[in-house]
Amino acid sequence: MxxxxxxxxxxxxxxxxxxxxxxxxxxxxxxxxxxxxxxxxxxxxxxxxxxxxxxxxxxxxxxxxxxxxxxxxxxxxxxxxxxxxxxxxxxxxxxxxxxxxxxxxxxxxxxxxxxxxxxxxxxxxxxxxxxxxxxxxxxxxxxxxxxxxxxxxxxxxxxxxxxxxxxxxxxxxxxxxxxxxxxxxxxxxxxxxxxxxxxxAKSPIVLAGAKQLIDESFDQPLEAGLRAERIAMYAHMQTQDMREGLAAFAEKRTPHYTGQ
Structure with missing residues (x-):
């Protein structure tokens, strides 16, 4: 300091x-x-x-x-x-x-x-x-x-x-x-x-995505917010972090997220 x-x-x-x-x-x-x-x-x-x-x-x-x-x-x-x-x-x-x-x-x-x-x-x-x-x-x-x-x-x-x-x-x-x-x-x-x-320790992509979806939900009708959530989830399925999370679960280990 x-x-x-x-x-x-x-x-x-x-x-x-x-x-x-x-x-x-x-x-x-x-x-x-x-x-x-x-x-x-x-x-x-x-x-x-x-x-x-x-x-x-x-x-x-x-x-x-x-x-x-x-x-x-x-x-x-x-x-x-x-x-x-x-x-x-x-x-x-x-x-x-x-x-x-x-x-x-x-x-x-x-x-x-x-x-x-x-x-x-x-x-x-x-x-x-x-x-x-x-x-x-x-x-x-x-x-x-x-x-x-x-x-x-x-x-x-x-x-x-x-x-x-x-x-x-x-x-x-x-x-x-x-x-x-x-x-x-x-x-x-x-x-x-x-x-x-x-x-x-969580995925930076998940944290950023959840923050955006939650914040924007206040300015959207429910249907629009749910649609935005689904679109975000579909895009997230292509990320390395999602694959890492699922692999770590299957292998019973701590996931290591890279934000990709």
Missing amino acids: NDSQVVLTRVDGPVGWIRLNRPEALNALNADLVPQLDAALTRFEQDPAIRVLVITGTGRAFCAGGDLNSFDPEEKDTVHVFLERAAETLEHIPSIQKPVIAALNGVTAAGGLEIAMACDLVIAARSVRIGDGHANFGLLPGAGGAVRLARAVGPARAKYLSFTGQLFPADFFLSWGLVNEVVDDDELDQRVQELAETIA
Whole structure:
């Protein structure tokens, strides 16, 4: 890791860790952090040795949202450029064909919640508090805090979070399906690494295909989604990974997938 950066990266086996590193500002997003986050995503996205990405934070927060101290309402062009760049980075996350896990180590609010929702899986430490704080500062969400939130938890719950601006315990979101697992604070990194390694052992083609089919199913009628699934399966039957999976099953051994 390079401690001079506001985004730190490390590789642990097939897992690429991205750590937001502005602990004094609760890892709030600013003009320095956003492009470094995007660059880290691109680096791991393009590295064939990395099968799973993890985003987490340093200190007491995962990410508390945008850095309001860097916003000057009078400099509208500057703010607009930052918000567009932030939105593009958050759109980058779900476009990555590899699984992306959010490891929530601390406060997750506003833009931090938007980052978490852009990931495929969310694992939270037990002490974490989560919510949408935009309304507390006279702000509207601009990177999924309304649209993704409604799809993740339903309109009524999304409105409750948006209107109140309150933070709630991670267990609260476990029952809503926004969080996949809640673990003891001192077990977060270990559990996420274990989960990521389990996922990384699967075929990259299967992971990418399943991610695409699941994500696109929300924008398609049922029949169209089922048709797309069948087409994808027919194409997948030509891959080496499928042959390897079936051969490993027949030979009672661990499969070794190459992504081909």
